[in-house]
Amino acid sequence: MNKPPEERPASSAKSSAESTDSADGEDSSDSMPSEESLFLGSEKGAETYRTTMEQTTDAILDAFVENADPYSGTSPESLREEFAEMEMIPDSGEGLESALESAEPVLRNSVGVSDRQCLAHLHCPPMISGLAAEAMLSATNQSMDSWDQSPAATHLETRMVEELCDLFGYGDSGDGVFTSGGTQSNFMGLLLARERFAKERFGTNVQRSGLPHRAKAMRILCSEEAHFTAEQAAAHLGLGENAVVTVESNDDREMCPDALDQTLAELDERELLPFALVGTAGTTDFGSIDPLDELAERAEEHDLWFHVDAAYGGALALSDRHRDLLSGIDRADSLSVDFHKLFYQPISCGAFLLRDGSQYEHIARNASYLNPEGASVPNLVAKSAQTTRRFDALKPFLSFRALGRDGFGMLVDETIALAEEVAELLASGSSFELVAEPTINAVVFRYRPTSDMADERLSWLNEAIRESLLREGDAVVARTEVDGVTALKFTLLNPRTTLTDVADILDAIERRGSSLRAVSPEVKR
Known part of the structure; x- marks a missing residue:
């Protein structure tokens, strides 16, 4: 037997560093720190x-x-x-x-995301339990692409996915994986929808052979209020953004089932091929929730893959008071949910869930150094669009253990109640216009000091007010456009924010609006 090689000498940099360490353990300023430190x-x-x-x-x-x-x-x-x-x-x-x-x-x-007056985006204050989990998962540095890189983490994520499937009404056949957020989850849903359709309609395995000849006729349907990631996913999937057909929404910014019927009929007349329907449970601007049960019926009737983007509204599943708003989500073929929104976890943390886990066969992949065929240990890499992947499941795990479903549900209920109070306050004020009644906890409004102010001037004034609040560091408020006119938005995710906090911001908006009108004659009327 050969003798093992002699222990290699320490590198010169390391030897120098160790020889010049000071007595109190500090490295000297003219040397490299020791590898041990x-x-x-x-x-x-x-x-x-x-x-x-x-x-x-x-x-x-x-x-x-x-x-x-x-x-x-x-x-x-x-x-x-x-x-x-x-x-x-x-x-x-x-x-x-x-x-x-x-x-x-x-x-x-x-941006002080935990500040009570940081109200702009779906950008939550992170729970301390999630911050503790971040320290643990960063220090352990587990990689979720093979069991031997993440043994305990693999099993914990698997169990978290099982309980999430139960939370959203999926049966024992449900499966899923943690993702970086709604963008990746929505992509996964439409990826599987494309793979299934191409195989069943054309007999094509896209993963191996590429898109079928008639792929240019394939269409994805979503509401006109849906997140841009439907178009982004279509582009990434080689179908092009024009493959997404938007369906008219009703006055509550929800997809209109009658309009969907009409759109499907028109696509049929044009010999186009709808293969996926995306419902939204919580639009970015208004928190609107599409009629999921009715959409599920249309999807079943037309053999469409039904994906629900619940990145924002998925947390309603924890609320006894508001859970019914998600009625029908259990009928979705897949869904996305984000934990870095109303679950109050540090970015990034999301999940993609499948009602029938066997659909993963459409994107199955094996690598001898990660998940060789026939291996007996769990395999998560074939369920994900990522290879190296963080152990983000630890964050909601610790937070659920600390707070429980009831505790989370209470936080969600409190923010929705606050949004309702803010809407009432805005509706009663003579200087404000409530653009829409809130569904979850996003409140869209305008500062409108006079009813006859032209749209262009109104847009300039509201944008100038928002920029002033941010520049002075007084509040972080969002902007959007509704019917081509700038509007302001409070996204009331923070359970610590009170009606008094919001009233103070509205007072500041009025003061700034009055000052801006005084120094800018073109927006006086």
């Missing part, structure tokens, strides 16, 4: 980690508690200049403590 796995690494996490915690609390604001007000130009002067990849390191200090302008100029 760069990684977990040793006592020195553990001490460095503990000290670093304490310093990081202090910096975060200083930025987002002691000196908290919705935003610093720093302009894009100023930020560009500040970071342009900062060396990103220096020749020599400055040490970890100093490096952490260089992140101060990042923290100082980040």
Whole structure:
């Protein structure tokens, strides 16, 4: 038997570093830090980690508690200049403590998502349980593409998916995978829809042979209020954005079943081939929820894959009071749900769920070094559009364990109740126009001081008010367009936000609106 090679000598950089370490454990300024202090796995690494996490915690609390604001007000130009002067990849390191200090302008100029007056987007305040999970999953660095890279994580994600399938009414045949969010989940749903249709209609295995000849006739249907990811997915799937046909919505911004019937008839007359129907459970602007039961009936009648984008509204499944708004979601072939919205988890964290897990056969793939055929261990990589993938399931797992379904349901109910109160407040004010009654907790409105103000002037005024609030760091409010006219939006995800907080922002909007009209004669009327 050959003798093992002699232990290699330490690298010169490492030897130099270790020989110049100071007595108190600090590396000298003119040497590389020792490898022992760069990684977990040793006592020195553990001490460095503990000290670093304490310093990081202090910096975060200083930025987002002691000196908290919705935003610093720093302009894009100023930020560009500040970071342009900062060396990103220096020749020599400055040490970890100093490096952490260089992140101060990042923290100082980040949006305070936990601030009660940060109300713009579907951008939630993360639960502390989720932050704890982030530290755990980052430190363990499990990769979900093979069991031997994530043994416990694989089984925990599998169990989380099983319980999520139960939450949304899928039976024992349900399956799924964690994703980066709604964009990836919606893509997965339409990917499987395309694969199934091509195989059943044309006998084509797209994964191996590419798109069939008549792919140009394939169509995806969704409402005109649906998220842009339907068009994005169609483009990525080689069908083109023109493959998406939008269906007229009703006055509540929900897909109209009668309009869907008419659209399907027109597609048939033109010999086009609808293969997927996308329902939305929570549109981005209005939180509108399509009539899922009626859409499921149409999908069954026309043999369409029915995918529900519940990235926003999926959390209603936890609410005893509002769960019925999702009636019919259990009939969807697939659905997307985001945990970094109304489940209050750090970005990114989503899930894609399938009513019939056997549909994964359309995208099955094996690699000898990851998931060889016939392997007895669980295989998650073939269910995902990603290979290397984070252990994001740990975040909702810890949060559900801490709070339970009832606790989450209470938070969701509180934010919806607040949205209803805000809508009433806006409707009663003479200077505001409520654009639509909220369905979940998004409230769309305009500052309209006079009823006869022209649309162009109205758009300018509302946009100028929003920019002023952000520039002064007083509030983060969203903008959108409704019927071609700019509107403002409160997305009331934060359970800590109160009606008083919102009333204060409305007062600020009125003050700024009055000032802007005084200095800008063109928007006086």
